[in-house]
Amino acid sequence: MSRDAGLDRPREVDPASPREPDPRLDPLILERESRLLATTWADPKGFFGWFSHVDHKSIGRRFIATAFVYFTFGGILAAIMRLQLSRPENHIVTADLYNQIFTMHGTTMMFLFAVPVMLALGVYFVPLMIGARAIAFPRLVAFGYWMFLFAGIFLYAFFLLNVGPDNGWFSYPPLAGPEYGAGKRADIWAQLITFTETSGLVVAVALITTVFKLRAPGMALNRIPIFVWAMLVVSFMTVFSMPAVVIASTGLILDRLVGTHFYNYAEGGDSLLFQHMFWFFGHPEVYIIFLPAQGMMSTMLATFSRRPVFGYLAIVLSIVSTAFIGFGVWVHHMFATGLPQLGQSFFTASSIMIVVPTGVQFFCWIATLWTGRLRFPVPMLYALSFFVVFLVGGLTGVMLAAVPLDLQVHDTFFVVAHFHYVLIGGSVFPLLGAIHYWFPKLTGRMLSERIGVAALALFFVGFNLTFFPQHILGLMGMPRRIYTYQPETGWGGLNLLVSIGAGVMTIGLLIYLYNIIVSLRRGAAAADNPWDASTLEWATSSPPPAYNFLPALTVSGRDPLWEHPESQPVVVGLHAEQRDVLVTHVMDAEPDHRKVFPEPSIWPFITAVTVSVMYIATLFTPWGLIWGSIPITIALIGWAWPRGRGKKPSELDADIRAGRVRPLEQVQ
Amino acid sequence: MNRAVLDVSELPDFAFHHRNIVWWGTMGMIVIEGTMFAMLIVAYLYLKGRSPHWPPGHFPPMLLWGTVNTLILLASTVPNHLTKRAAEHLDLRKVRLWMTIALGFGVAFNIVRIFEFKSLNVWFDENAYGSVVWTLLGFHTAHIITDFVDSCVLLALLFIGPIEESHFVDVAENSMYWYFVVLSWIPIYAVIYIAPRVS
Numbered sequence A: 001m002s003r004d005a006g007l008d009r010p011r012e013v014d015p016a017s018p019r020e021p022d023p024r025l026d027p028l029i030l031e032r033e034s035r036l037l038a039t040t041w042a043d044p045k046g047f048f049g050w051f052s053h054v055d056h057k058s059i060g061r062r063f064i065a066t067a068f069v070y071f072t073f074g075g076i077l078a079a080i081m082r083l084q085l086s087r088p089e090n091h092i093v094t095a096d097l098y099n100q101i102f103t104m105h106g107t108t109m110m111f112l113f114a115v116p117v118m119l120a121l122g123v124y125f126v127p128l129m130i131g132a133r134a135i136a137f138p139r140l141v142a143f144g145y146w147m148f149l150f151a152g153i154f155l156y157a158f159f160l161l162n163v164g165p166d167n168g169w170f171s172y173p174p175l176a177g178p179e180y181g182a183g184k185r186a187d188i189w190a191q192l193i194t195f196t197e198t199s200g201l202v203v204a205v206a207l208i209t210t211v212f213k214l215r216a217p218g219m220a221l222n223r224i225p226i227f228v229w230a231m232l233v234v235s236f237m238t239v240f241s242m243p244a245v246v247i248a249s250t251g252l253i254l255d256r257l258v259g260t261h262f263y264n265y266a267e268g269g270d271s272l273l274f275q276h277m278f279w280f281f282g283h284p285e286v287y288i289i290f291l292p293a294q295g296m297m298s299t300m301l302a303t304f305s306r307r308p309v310f311g312y313l314a315i316v317l318s319i320v321s322t323a324f325i326g327f328g329v330w331v332h333h334m335f336a337t338g339l340p341q342l343g344q345s346f347f348t349a350s351s352i353m354i355v356v357p358t359g360v361q362f363f364c365w366i367a368t369l370w371t372g373r374l375r376f377p378v379p380m381l382y383a384l385s386f387f388v389v390f391l392v393g394g395l396t397g398v399m400l401a402a403v404p405l406d407l408q409v410h411d412t413f414f415v416v417a418h419f420h421y422v423l424i425g426g427s428v429f430p431l432l433g434a435i436h437y438w439f440p441k442l443t444g445r446m447l448s449e450r451i452g453v454a455a456l457a458l459f460f461v462g463f464n465l466t467f468f469p470q471h472i473l474g475l476m477g478m479p480r481r482i483y484t485y486q487p488e489t490g491w492g493g494l495n496l497l498v499s500i501g502a503g504v505m506t507i508g509l510l511i512y513l514y515n516i517i518v519s520l521r522r523g524a525a526a527a528d529n530p531w532d533a534s535t536l537e538w539a540t541s542s543p544p545p546a547y548n549f550l551p552a553l554t555v556s557g558r559d560p561l562w563e564h565p566e567s568q569p570v571v572v573g574l575h576a577e578q579r580d581v582l583v584t585h586v587m588d589a590e591p592d593h594r595k596v597f598p599e600p601s602i603w604p605f606i607t608a609v610t611v612s613v614m615y616i617a618t619l620f621t622p623w624g625l626i627w628g629s630i631p632i633t634i635a636l637i638g639w640a641w642p643r644g645r646g647k648k649p650s651e652l653d654a655d656i657r658a659g660r661v662r663p664l665e666q667v668q
Numbered sequence B: 001m002n003r004a005v006l007d008v009s010e011l012p013d014f015a016f017h018h019r020n021i022v023w024w025g026t027m028g029m030i031v032i033e034g035t036m037f038a039m040l041i042v043a044y045l046y047l048k049g050r051s052p053h054w055p056p057g058h059f060p061p062m063l064l065w066g067t068v069n070t071l072i073l074l075a076s077t078v079p080n081h082l083t084k085r086a087a088e089h090l091d092l093r094k095v096r097l098w099m100t101i102a103l104g105f106g107v108a109f110n111i112v113r114i115f116e117f118k119s120l121n122v123w124f125d126e127n128a129y130g131s132v133v134w135t136l137l138g139f140h141t142a143h144i145i146t147d148f149v150d151s152c153v154l155l156a157l158l159f160i161g162p163i164e165e166s167h168f169v170d171v172a173e174n175s176m177y178w179y180f181v182v183l184s185w186i187p188i189y190a191v192i193y194i195a196p197r198v199s
Helices: A027-041 A046-052 A056-085 A095-129 A138-160 A185-213 A226-257 A271-305 A312-326 A341-353 A355-371 A378-401 A403-409 A413-443 A449-475 A492-522 A603-618 A623-640 A649-657 B021-050 B063-088 B092-118 B128-160 B166-197
Strands: A570-572 A580-584 A591-596 B005-007
Touching: A056 A095, A056 A138, A056 A413, A056 A492, A095 A138, A095 A185, A095 A226, A095 A271, A095 A413, A138 A185, A138 A603, A185 A226, A185 A603, A185 B021, A226 A271, A226 A312, A226 B021, A226 B128, A271 A312, A271 A355, A271 A378, A271 A413, A271 B021, A312 A355, A341 A355, A341 A378, A341 A403, A355 A378, A378 A403, A378 A413, A378 A449, A413 A449, A413 A492, A449 A492, A603 A623, A623 B128, A649 B092, A649 B128, B021 B128, B021 B166, B063 B092, B063 B166, B092 B128, B092 B166, B128 B166
Parallel strands: A570 B005
Antiparallel strands: A580 A591
């Protein structure tokens, strides 16, 4: 590597070589440095300071909390639906309100909870797990959070005004098009997509950059924790899939607002085009939700089996191949649209093929359990529940991949049961376990085990009572998205059972929430590494300081905290009086250069406000796009304008010419 | 603490190209927007495949202005390249010079773009063909305008300050983004101007 010539780059680290103790590691010096770092990396205080945070832990905590608030909203809507369907000819809500409620429920759970909460956990934990001092592009991540917050406020404000979307969470034209979807409701849905995709895309780019460029020295790509691999892969999936829904929803909103004809048959358009583009995003989205949960499974199972997860390479390759195959199965959502048979066969095959990498992971986990020394705290119990629940969802998935069966149960409760088993079983169970697992790091307190077991037991029983009978209801012919049904159908008994199950599940979740509230106040104080886990987030205090690690760490294996961490070299030479972050090489994470990270700023918040104003204004007039972009431009200039640091151009030029700016290695 | 240390105090403060995280951010933008362009092109070809006549009852777009603009865009890569190289050599004066010239190309391009819209021979709300052509051209124009405004702000900074060494990285990445805008135009040009003529 010729470009390294001339730089005294410390690349090889030999822990065995005898050395003089470095004076910079003197406890007193470190103590002083930690105080200085705490000031340097602190987020501003006070009311206005609150809008300027850029610390990935602060943003991550807000992100997670906000996603769970939206989860609660979605859950309340589900409870209303279950009340409505608990007996035939019920009239708690009208058909019109019911349409809004099931649309809001699906939209909330997919766009405001499942995807964001996974990215949010990535924002909090990825930098910690790779030993970084910060997340890449912290202001962009803050902007992403504000867009996400405003997305939910926007959606629910219009819902409360009786303008909630009512065409289902995938809002197909022509039902959602200008001919049948009068009013603003479908516009609200399309614009919500714009909000959430803005948020998701910027966070995905920040996560990719963080994983590739900010890892602790020595953390080569083959030593990244599996959860971080999962987040990396889903960030790439986000980047490649979300543009499809951008174009799909833009086409819809243009058709509705300015009279284009993308989905209008009469003028050469095609509403199936919407379905293709929506599901080209929509199916990868399922894996965007599911792969991080798999990463959590690998993380928790390794910790509670007291051994590295079995088959690291096989699991990573499974995650990657799931991502690739996940882009080739979207048409199985469209089997009922009368596509050519060859196409259907192809997508049946690919949909069955995607089971293989998931199966590989399943067997790796079983091998981990088989050969481990097991412990059974609550997070482990969630992980074990996943096996049961997700297996059921996975099996019905294989069934639905077959066209004849899919056609038979299309748009029935069988499908509803299937995807709740996959999404709740595959994602929410690991997620709730992971919150249990990481709660000590997030808050410095342990969750109560006793209450945790009670919550899990009720949630598990309630979940299966709610969703298992829905398979049968679906086979009996009960369609999804109906607001009521006649007594003669004979669906009443099972529906009552389902609604009782939903009640039990709700009680379980309320107890979970109670556990969090009580433990935040009175929970036992958490040690740095209460589970004796192996990954780097446990190498710092609980909760971590603003600067994450002192001294900054290096690693030489996949499970750094199980591999003699005390003999591992540490990083010195990062300035404490400015936000220095060590940037490393992509493949082997060799140190490359130090970069000064941005200070807290209120401009991401202001920019998010101006963007939201523009998004909402365009719903009412196309001119909103033109006039709305002016404040956005001003806000972005305010964001980019350097403050505090920097010189006059003439001074900088003089410095460069005099050689006072450090000579750079030129890019070849 | 008698531990081995990895001393990073002698490492440089900034770096160009893929060593800098700004490159990764810009690349992320490029991949996202490139995928959007690809999706629009897919939409165009999908609609084309469904239609018995293409363009449906119109003349294809006039070749003149689109071709002129293609040449302007291709020519703009020269000052763009020189801007990037000057930035990588931390040569402030040359950066200012070539960036100003590159912006001149941007102005010319945007003016010709108005004539391009006029020579499409279809209005966006006439039919699906008009919708997709206008969206494709409009989407690319949005990128040109965004990069143009972005470059103006950066150039103003380079003249009045305050600036740091890292602004040279920003200039280099801005140039890279311009390459994307130019390169993505070539398939879009082919779709808008050539596809209607070869059906």
